[in-house]
Amino acid sequence: SQQGEEDPQALSIQEGENATMNCSYKTSINNLQWYRQNSGRGLVHLILIRSNEREKHSGRLRVTLDTSKKSSSLLITASRAADTASYFCATVAGAGGTSYGKLTFGQGTILTVHP
């Protein structure tokens, strides 16, 4: 079953606006990660948040994690046209499993930032 479900599926905004993407998951996690994928390219790691963390920042990115609701959000502030890409959340299963770090991805959010 799909672990991560992302919302919205597509998001279109103007440069300078903030973009918020949400992710929900079903089972316990060790950590949750966000990746970006530009068309025709591989995924680029953005940020990793551990299950005992609630918020993390990296430049214009802010990630929150609510383990009680099994959800996470990615906020991109002051967006730029270069932020146009697909964004995926991915979870690593919690302790006791045999995940070995394998990622379970959501379907992704397609973000378009208009100049």
Next chain:
Amino acid sequence: NAGVMQNPRHLVRRRGQEARLRCSPMKGHSHVYWYRQLPEEGLKFMVYLQKENIIDESGMPKERFSAEFPKEGPSILRIQQVVRGDSAAYFCASSPRGTGGPPSPRNQPQHFGDGTRLSIL
């Protein structure tokens, strides 16, 4: 420091042929993962390998698919007797060894190659 290298970038095969996809992890990385991305979908885990060992192949079809990561050379994902449904983008990712305890890279980000786009005629 070169990133994860995958080749070929594009591969076209006819039904029934074999497809061989190669992945060289980042220098110093001993963990390799293969994922498959079907059109308009997220990535699905296929297999996780360390040098000379398959650790987890729970996401890989039981037939026609195999993977290896030899002591020397790149990791190889092999698909025998390809069918139309095998058309997808195949991504390889690598990560360093994690810290603390058994060699589990759970808390390490994964570094992805640009993928191999496989098309089956």
